[in-house]
Amino acid sequence: METLADIGEDELIRRLVRGLKQDASVIAGPGDDCAVVKGSRDLLLLKTDTVVEGVHFTPDTPGRLVGRKAMARVISDFAAMAATPRHALITLIAPPQTAVKRVLEVYAGLRAMAESFGVNIVGGETSTGSQLILTVSMTGTAPNQKWVSRNRARAGDALYVTGRLGGSIRGRHLRFHPRMQEAHWISRHLPVHAMMDISDGLAKDLPRLAAASGLGFSVDLPSLPRSPGCTPEQAWGDGEDYELLLAISARTPRKQLAAWHTAFPKLPLTRIGTLVEKHAAPLATPGGWEHFR
Ligand SMILES: Nc1ncnc2c1ncn2[C@@H]1O[C@H](COP(=O)(O)OP(=O)(O)OP(=O)(O)O)[C@@H](O)[C@H]1O
Ligand SMILES: Cc1ncc(C[n+]2csc(CCOP(=O)(O)O)c2C)c(N)n1
Numbered sequence: 001m002e003t004l005a006d007i008g009e010d011e012l013i014r015r016l017v018r019g020l021k022q023d024a025s026v027i028a029g030p031g032d033d034c035a036v037v038k039g040s041r042d043l044l045l046l047k048t049d050t051v052v053e054g055v056h057f058t059p060d061t062p063g064r065l066v067g068r069k070a071m072a073r074v075i076s077d078f079a080a081m082a083a084t085p086r087h088a089l090i091t092l093i094a095p096p097q098t099a100v101k102r103v104l105e106v107y108a109g110l111r112a113m114a115e116s117f118g119v120n121i122v123g124g125e126t127s128t129g130s131q132l133i134l135t136v137s138m139t140g141t142a143p144n145q146k147w148v149s150r151n152r153a154r155a156g157d158a159l160y161v162t163g164r165l166g167g168s169i170r171g172r173h174l175r176f177h178p179r180m181q182e183a184h185w186i187s188r189h190l191p192v193h194a195m196m197d198i199s200d201g202l203a204k205d206l207p208r209l210a211a212a213s214g215l216g217f218s219v220d221l222p223s224l225p226r227s228p229g230c231t232p233e234q235a236w237g238d239g240e241d242y243e244l245l246l247a248i249s250a251r252t253p254r255k256q257l258a259a260w261h262t263a264f265p266k267l268p269l270t271r272i273g274t275l276v277e278k279h280a281a282p283l284a285t286p287g288g289w290e291h292f293r
């Protein structure tokens with residue numbers, strides 16, 4: 001088996017970036033001290049995110065899915081802002097004994113996901129360490145200065161989620177689809193006040209969204225849209241759903257909400273609760289992912 005120790009850093013990078021597809025915004029991609037891309041008059045958005053072997057995937061996870069997940073998680077954050085991802089830097093850390101084939105597969109997953117969302121991989125960094133770690137840093141734009149924050153929600157707003165929650169560890173955490181089209185549709189068609197993607201579980205992310213606007217929440221656990229075979233507690237706490245959580249005006253006309261089902265007939269948009277004044281919030285059920293405890 002050919003390992004990273006056999007081919008060395010420069011040859012690895014050469015193989016990783018060979019034939020990378022880039023659009024006309026890229027002036028200088030991998031190969032120089034920095035990447036150079038054309039700027040834009042739109043707002044610039046920035047995000048970085050890491051996946052770690054043993055935390056976000058295992059040594060058995062196919063390389064392609066590791067790369068897919070690493071790229072899709074960041075794209076999902078751009079979706080959560082109703083923004084457009086554009087340029088990515090990839091930091092790859094791997095033990096010397098890693099098979100070259102595995103790293104090439106990881107990169108194939110990164111590249112396929114990037115291409116399908118119009119993201120240019122323009123550079124990165126390669127180093128060694130005790131396990132496989134992949135960091136994707138990305139820039140994006142908010143056309144017409146329009147983006148959706150987490151913190152403009154108001155008491156009384158209705159809480160909705162896209163898709164179904166829970167059980168992601170059975171495979172969906174590796175194969176989810178960032179809700180990009182859906183998020184842009186929401187920002188265009190609904191009076192959305194706050195939005196985020198669900199990575200640590202509703203149990204963690206809903207309190208974050210509410211707190212960002214200085215509010216509390218009331219949620220009906222049995223009403224959560226669930227993945228097949230999941231309990232409400234799993235839908236609440238499992239995490240890595242990468243679905244959208246949004247707060248919209250309680251006065252949204254029913255017709256506007258019904259238009260969702262025409263636009264996305266296969267994906268539910270479900271009312272799960274309400275944002276309330278902090279002092280009026282019922283006690284929340286604990287749960288969700290936490291890295292350090
Ligand atoms: N080490 C750090 N230094 C500075 N800011 C950080 C650091 N880690 C996280 N943050 C910031 O804290 C906020 C929450 O980080 P987190 O990674 O939980 O993002 P998220 O979007 O809530 O979750 P996810 O990345 O799983 O979607 C983000 O705005 C992030 O930029
Ligand atoms: C091997 C393995 N063990 C556990 C999990 C579950 N998991 C890991 S990180 C995370 C929250 C999101 O991460 P972050 O907070 O970094 O965005 C969850 C739910 C997994 N996917 N693979």
Ligand SMILES: [Mg+2]
Nearest residue numbers: 077080197199
């Ligand atoms: Mg997020």
